[in-house]
Amino acid sequence: MxxxxxxxxxxxxxxxxxxxxxxxxxxxxxxxxxxxxxxxxxxxxxxxxxxxxxxxxxxxxxxxxxxxxxxxxxxxxxxxxxxxxxxxxxxxxxxxxxxxxxxxxxxxxxxxxxxxxxxxxxxxxxxxxxxxxxxxxxxxxxxxxxxxxxxxxxxxxxxxxxxxxxxxxxxxxxxxxxxxxxxxxxxxxxxxxxxxxxxxxxxxxxxxxxxxxxxxxxxxxxxxxxxxxxxxxxxxxxxxxxxxxxxxxxxxxxxxxxxNPAAKPLTTGEMDRVYGLNYMRTYHPSYEAAGGVPAIEEVKFSLVSNRGCFGGCSFCALTFHQGRIIQTRSHESIINEAKAFTWDPDFKGYIHDVGGPTANFRHPSCEKQLKKGVCKNKQCLFPEPCKNLHVDHQDYLELLRKLRALPGVKKVFIRSGIRFDYVNADPDPTFLRELCEYHVSGQLKVAPEHVADPVLKRMGKPGNRVYRKFVQDYKNMNEKLGKKQYLVPYLMSSHPGSTMKEAIALAEYLRDLGYMPEQVQDFYPTPATLSTCMSYTGLDPRTMEPVYVPKNPHEKAMQRALIQYRNPKNYDLVREALETAHRTDLIGFDKKCLIRPRRGEQVKTQERRQTKKRTIRNVHKKKKK
Known part of the structure; x- marks a missing residue:
């Protein structure tokens, strides 16, 4: 060949x-x-x-x-x-x-x-x-x-x-x-x-x-x-x-x-064969004059270790495309691909990712899936982890250890996403420890998507308390290791179920966190997702309950601006959102406030406060008399 x-x-x-x-x-x-x-x-x-x-x-x-x-x-x-x-x-x-x-x-x-x-x-x-x-x-x-x-x-x-x-x-x-x-x-x-x-x-x-x-x-x-x-x-x-x-x-x-029904998932041997074919592993040389193909940069030194996802996020189309059954490559197949990296003159010793749709899924969520399939009307992790969920990071840990030990490899990153509720469900803290110690470079990206439980319910994501637990565990582990590493949360605005109330709750959470994300994903209704069905119909297809859908472009702009309320360019939108939601208590100088009044209004506010103080003093004087 x-x-x-x-x-x-x-x-x-x-x-x-x-x-x-x-x-x-x-x-x-x-x-x-x-x-x-x-x-x-x-x-x-x-x-x-x-x-x-x-x-x-x-x-x-x-x-x-x-x-x-x-x-x-x-x-x-x-x-x-x-x-x-x-x-x-x-x-x-x-x-x-x-x-x-x-x-x-x-x-x-x-x-x-x-x-x-x-x-x-x-x-x-x-x-x-x-x-x-x-x-x-x-x-x-x-x-x-x-x-x-x-x-x-x-x-x-x-x-x-x-x-x-x-x-x-x-x-x-x-x-x-x-x-x-x-x-x-x-x-x-x-x-x-x-x-x-x-x-x-x-x-x-x-x-x-x-x-x-x-x-x-x-x-x-x-x-x-x-x-x-x-x-x-x-x-x-x-x-x-x-x-x-x-x-x-x-x-x-x-x-x-x-x-027709979906094709059967690939076995590990079949996955190994697919990824071991005669790929040139780069773009066609005819593109060199144009500067190459940008998309190759993120994946050239990344390793696909699995397919499928039993996470079941409503806004994700993976259920329709790759399915919910995890398919994996063998350690040998992945290690051989990593060894090939070390011979590439462009390789600097950094493996950019080891994962798939969800990096820390390396086996089906329960034993029955490869014989009977996944449950039709139940999710593995939502709203709570299923009692039959098999939680074990051992195989993934062994793979990462082998990759770290390869000559010529300086660092192995995990960038394709960690399912934090799955980490929480693991009673063994070894994975979290090694994640923090070896596979994070200052920041770990995770995807809570929101903090308001009514929105998380529509998203098919765990309640906010689950994310808060992971945040605390991550913080504690880094302190134990003597590392200063942070979480970077992916957040989504205007998802079905998000009213202005929930959007403001998210802004308040970011205020308390002292963090403003550089990028925000506004909900994008792509084909074949539960969330898109909700967005179009105004119904949750799982229950047929009515769902509030923020469709007006201006309202969506306000919800998005609230997540980045510190950006001066968003001031007018944030103010309008707070006024619309009757939350002007968040406009002021207190630590809990999201924005301050404008300069002219500041003087008026001070005058009102002084007037109020004078009134109180006069009342006290009259009482004394």
């Missing part, structure tokens, strides 16, 4: 002695052959299974010839919008255009279209009417059924229909893509590939669809928000590969979209 980048043009293809490719892989990102990029994994998996893949990165979507550089592929086209949803990549939460793109050479903006999967699919269909087209990646995965689209403020159809594709593969896709490729290679028509786990297909008849849940129709969910919430929650509790059921969504007479 050639140790090189896959072809990016016809000349590359011919240099390999190929007269054609089996698959053309169209991607919205720059071509980075590193296992942190989905297109790299899928293309290398296909290569390892003896399929020829040609890459077309960021084609000119206004020119249909841009996808014809290899000619007609033998088996079909694969499309991925990239490592991010193209709309999240393009727009801030306030729907303003971003100015750069970390997944494009030189960080240049505008090299991919909005709704990239749909645009690329229709671009291919202009030239190849009947060729198999398969879509995947995060954008397709999270839009696989009808979904609320924040940017257009509409409910959109399954992306499978709008893209003109034949098949959609959701989740990480390693198992699914090989099964589909083998089926096509055997001569099976793409329309007959309806049996692959982790796939979504369209059909004109349900005669051959068995054991399926009938979701509310597209018409129903566009007309009735409660129906939308009911449909979403049915999807949410059927994401598990063991217990999840097949689901059908109707788009009128003679058109249905069918979602």
């Amino acid at each position: 050639i140790k090189d980048f896959l072809p990016v043009c016809r000349a590359d293809m011919e240099a390999r002695g190929w007269d054609s490719v089996d698959f053309v892989y169209v991607i919205g990102d720059a071509y980075v052959d590193h296992p942190s990029f989905g297109h790299a994994i899928i293309s290398r998996i296909l290569e390892a299974n003896n399929y020829r893949v040609g890459i077309i990165s960021q084609p000119d979507w206004k020119n249909k010839k841009s996808i014809d550089i290899y000619g007609r592929p033998r088996l079909g086209f694969i499309i991925s919008a990239g490592n991010m949803d193209s709309m999240v990549n393009h727009y801030t939460v306030s729907k303003k255009r971003r100015h750069n793109d970390a997944f494009t050479p030189g960080g240049v903006y505008g090299k991919r279209p909005d709704y990239a999967t749909v645009v690329y699919g229709n671009l291919i269909r202009q030239t190849y009417k009947d060729i198999p087209v398969i879509i995947g990646g995060i954008e397709a995965s999270l839009r696989r059924l009808a979904h609320y689209d924040y940017w257009s403020d509409t409910v959109k159809r399954s992306i499978l229909l709008d893209s003109g594709a034949d098949l959609l593969l959701y989740g990480m896709g390693e198992r699914s893509i090989v099964e589909v490729a083998d089926a096509l290679d055997s001569g099976l028509d793409i329309r007959d590939i309806t049996f692959v786990p982790g796939s979504v297909y369209k059909t004109k008849s349900l005669d051959s669809v068995y054991d399926a849940i009938q979701l509310p129709s597209f018409k129903d969910i566009t007309e009735n928000k409660r129906k939308y919430a009911e449909s979403f929650y049915t999807q949410y509790i059927n994401t598990d590969p063991f217990s999840g059921q097949r689901m059908v969504e109707s788009y009128g007479e003679h058109l249905y979209v069918v979602q």
Whole structure:
């Protein structure tokens, strides 16, 4: 097998002695052959299974010839919008255009279209009417059924229909893509590939669809928000590969979209194989003149140790994409990758991260998950840790110790996030001690997200008392070690459930902490999250309770400003928020106040105080007389 980048043009293809490719892989990102990029994994998996893949990165979507550089592929086209949803990549939460793109050479903006999967699919269909087209990646995965689209403020159809594709593969896709490729290679028509786990297909008849849940129709969910919430929650509790059921969504007479149950999680051996493939571990050399691809910097010397997350945060789409079952690589696989770092001339001795969606998850939350799947109507950590939760950091500790001991490694950081409630649940303090002693450099980033329990409840996060306990334990441990290290909390404004009252409570917490965050994440309604469903419908789909949703842009600006109340630029917004909430007691000179009165008002305040004092003195004088 050639140790090189896959072809990016016809000349590359011919240099390999190929007269054609089996698959053309169209991607919205720059071509980075590193296992942190989905297109790299899928293309290398296909290569390892003896399929020829040609890459077309960021084609000119206004020119249909841009996808014809290899000619007609033998088996079909694969499309991925990239490592991010193209709309999240393009727009801030306030729907303003971003100015750069970390997944494009030189960080240049505008090299991919909005709704990239749909645009690329229709671009291919202009030239190849009947060729198999398969879509995947995060954008397709999270839009696989009808979904609320924040940017257009509409409910959109399954992306499978709008893209003109034949098949959609959701989740990480390693198992699914090989099964589909083998089926096509055997001569099976793409329309007959309806049996692959982790796939979504369209059909004109349900005669051959068995054991399926009938979701509310597209018409129903566009007309009735409660129906939308009911449909979403049915999807949410059927994401598990063991217990999840097949689901059908109707788009009128003679058109249905069918979602098969998710693909089974990879074993440790399969994970090792995926991450041990022939990656070049960097961007294509043709990007060097543009300054490379910025996104590689954070991941080049980072190690993926796991996938999946049983944390269950409402605003996170991991449940829909990677699932709740933890999948891990072996120590040997990870150590071998780390050893390779030490031979790289750019490696300075610092491993930037060892983790995944949640760094300190290294095994399923309980024993039954790999046989029966996760619980449909229960979370592992919320609202309290499940009695069956298996809490053990030992395997992760052993891995970190081995990495620290490698020659040439100076420091091993953990940056992908520590689930602090899981740390709290561990009666053995060894992990917290070694975390503070070896894996923090001055600051540890954690994600309490909020402090008001009504908001945390909607977020699927533990109550504030849990975070406060971790803060105290972290402080005590650092004092014991003689270290001055701090926590940097990630906070979110305007999440469903957050009224001005809760926003002010968060500001007061920061006041007492003596901390003002440099960055604040305003809630971003991305596809396929519980929080987005709440934001659109005003209902919590888990209970169907009404939920307050801050939608007015000005109110959201006030909630955001409260978190950074010390910033002079936010003064007017903070003042208005306090007045709106009838909390003008927080405007003044007392330590508990968030802002001070303006100068002119300061004089008036002093005059009022002096008048009040004179009145009191006069009253006392009269009493004495």
